[in-house]
Structures are given as structure tokens and as C-alpha cells.
Amino acid sequence: MRLRSLLFVPGDSDKKFAKARESGADVLILDLEDSVAPSMKDTAREMVQGWLDQAGEVEPALFVRINPLDTGLTLADLSAVVRPGLAGILVPKANGAHDIERIGHYLDALEQRSGIAPGTVKIAVVSTETPAAMFALGSYQQAGERLVGLTWGAEDLGAAIGITDNKEPDGSWTFPYQVARAQCLFAAAAAGVAPLDTLYANFKDPEGxxxxxxxxxxxGFTGRVAIHPAQVETINSCFSPSEEEVAFARRVVDAFAANPDAGTLGIDGKMVDIPHLVAARKTLAAAGEA
Structure with missing residues (x-):
């Protein structure tokens, strides 16, 4: 499953879903959380069910952002959407791997009920939305095989700690958010899953x-969340290796394959070693090559 561009789609808008299907995003995140008013939760669940039933007709993988565990809505969300066509869920406001383990138990039972092979529904996590979450990022190494990606968020964390602004005058993140971003990146690498950068809020600023x-x-991020279809093309382009990068990666992999006992090789007058081989394999994987 490619996790390069993940586009949010409000769970109560057929019009936005239809537009999102044509965006070129790798994943559509059908949202039952923040973009849906409390009075529309039931309606959104029903609409998302219908979209999932169309999953065989659309190219993007379909994820659902469920409501957080502390809302009391999580199990109702999962019961509604765990069905053929669901590729994964996005868990917001998680406090660590123990939350993912709990949700995994729900998924085990619901997959069986729905006739889905065990482990089919994958999990991505918004890993930095609560203060407690910041102290549990290392726990995702034990989150299990369903986990495929970690992203980070700023708005809910800011509300929790009482910030007045999360950006510097030049537009860069303030220090607490630089920490959250970096820790998410490290946690994803430690867990062996995709590190996904947070959304870029100004969808009318393509250059930015x-x-x-x-x-x-x-x-080191390998993909990004999008909030508008207009952002998808730029995200796909930026997180796809260039032809030159792919060509060099192939040369590195081929050179080490031809010299299996070598720890260091010379390519184009430069010394490359095992870390370069690891990076080359990741480049080829990002390009869709084994």
C-alpha cells in the first residue's frame, strides 16, 4: 500500500467524495471526526458505508478517521465501517500503543463478523495530539503488524497545552512543534512504518x-496528509523519487549485489557503504520497484 498522499474527505459530503476520487491521492481518509458535526455523525457513517461499498470502482485506498476513544463513539464508528472495501483506519488523539492494541481487538472481532481476512484493516495514527502521547511515541515499536504509518498534528496539541500561536513570524514551527514533528519521524522509523508529515493548512499556497x-x-518523511484535492499533485510529485535518484539507487543495489562480500564500494568516484544501500532500497521502494 502506497502512503504518499492521504487526502481528507468529510464523511457527510457526496460532492467532496466524488471530487476526491479524481484527485490522484494514494489514500482517501473518509472523516468521521472533526469535519463532521455531532448531529451528522450517524448520517456520515451511513454515507461512508456506501462509499466503501463502491471501493472496487475507485483506485485510492480507503481509510476512515474514526472518533477518539475518549468520545464513546469509536466502537460505533468501527462497527459501521469495518466491511469489504476498508483498507485502514486513522486513529486520532491516540496516547500510545496501548490504544492501538485495544482498537486492534475490536478489529479482530469485526473483521471476523464481516468475513474479512484477519489483519486486513491497517492502522495509521495521529501520534502527537495529546501531551501524554508525546511520552509514548516509542511504544509504537510494539503496536503490531496492523500499524502502517504515523503522522503528527498541531491543533489539538496546541489546545491542550494552551499555546497562543504555533508558527514563528517566518512561518516555521515554534520549538514545541519542531519537537513533535521530529519525534513522530523518529518513532515511525523505530516502528518500521511510514512517517507522514502533517497537513499544510493554506491550500491556496502551492509554492509554500x-x-x-x-x-x-x-x-525523511515519505508522504503527507492533504486537506484539499488541489494539494495532491504537488505532494505526489515531491514525495516521488526523481529519475536520477532512481537510476543511482539501481546502480548502488546492483553494485552490492555483484559484490556481496563488500562493505564499501566506489561509484562515480564516491565511496558508498551499507547505509547507502539501505537508502537506495528505500528509494526504489518509493518508486514502486522491489
Missing amino acids: LEADCRRARRD
Whole structure:
């Protein structure tokens, strides 16, 4: 499953779902949480069920952002959406791997009820939305095989700690959010799952989005959340390796395959070693090559 661009779609809007299907996003996140008013939760569940039933007709993988465990709505969400067509769920405001373990037990039972193979429904997590979550990021190493990605969020964390602004005058994140971003990146790497950068709120600023995506990929993120279809093309472009990067990665992999006992090799007058081989394999994987 490719997790390069993940586009949020309000769970109560057929019009926005239809537009999102044509966006080119790798994943559509059908939202039952923040973008749906409390009075519309039941309606949104019914609409999402209908969209999931169309899953065979659409190319993007379909995830659902459920409501957090402390709302009392989580089990109702899962009961409604765990059905053929659901590729995964996005868990907001998680406090650590123990929350994912609990949700995994729900999924075990609901997959069986729905006739879905065990472990089919994957899990991505918004891993930094509560203060307690910041102290539990290392726990995702024990989260299990359903976990496929970690992303981070700023707004709910800011509300919890009482910030007045999360951006510097130049648009960069303030220090607490730089910490959250970096810790999410490290936690994803430690857990062996995709590190996904948070949303870029100004969907009318394509130049700013591109610059921010390039910084994110430079730092190690492999994909990003989007809030508008117009952002998807830029995200896909920025998080896809260039032809030159892919060509060099193939040369590195081929060189080590031809010299299995070597720890260091020379390519283009530069020394490359095992970390370069690991990076080359990741580049090829990002390009869709084994």
C-alpha cells in the first residue's frame, strides 16, 4: 500500500467524495471526526458505508478517521465501517500503543463478523495530539503488524497545552512543534512504518506547500496528509523519487549485489557503504520497484 498522499474527505459530503476520487491521492481518509458535526455523525457513517461499498470502482485506498476513544463513539464508528472495501483506519488523539492494541481487538472481532481476512484493516495514527502521547511515541515499536504509518498534528496539541500561536513570524514551527514533528519521524522509523508529515493548512499556497514538502522529504518523511484535492499533485510529485535518484539507487543495489562480500564500494568516484544501500532500497521502494 502506497502512503504518499492521504487526502481528507468529510464523511457527510457526496460532492467532496466524488471530487476526491479524481484527485490522484494514494489514500482517501473518509472523516468521521472533526469535519463532521455531532448531529451528522450517524448520517456520515451511513454515507461512508456506501462509499466503501463502491471501493472496487475507485483506485485510492480507503481509510476512515474514526472518533477518539475518549468520545464513546469509536466502537460505533468501527462497527459501521469495518466491511469489504476498508483498507485502514486513522486513529486520532491516540496516547500510545496501548490504544492501538485495544482498537486492534475490536478489529479482530469485526473483521471476523464481516468475513474479512484477519489483519486486513491497517492502522495509521495521529501520534502527537495529546501531551501524554508525546511520552509514548516509542511504544509504537510494539503496536503490531496492523500499524502502517504515523503522522503528527498541531491543533489539538496546541489546545491542550494552551499555546497562543504555533508558527514563528517566518512561518516555521515554534520549538514545541519542531519537537513533535521530529519525534513522530523518529518513532515511525523505530516502528518500521511510514512517517507522514502533517497537513499544510493554506491550500491556496502551492509554492509554500511545495517548499515545505521538499523539506519534509529531505528530513525523511515519505508522504503527507492533504486537506484539499488541489494539494495532491504537488505532494505526489515531491514525495516521488526523481529519475536520477532512481537510476543511482539501481546502480548502488546492483553494485552490492555483484559484490556481496563488500562493505564499501566506489561509484562515480564516491565511496558508498551499507547505509547507502539501505537508502537506495528505500528509494526504489518509493518508486514502486522491489
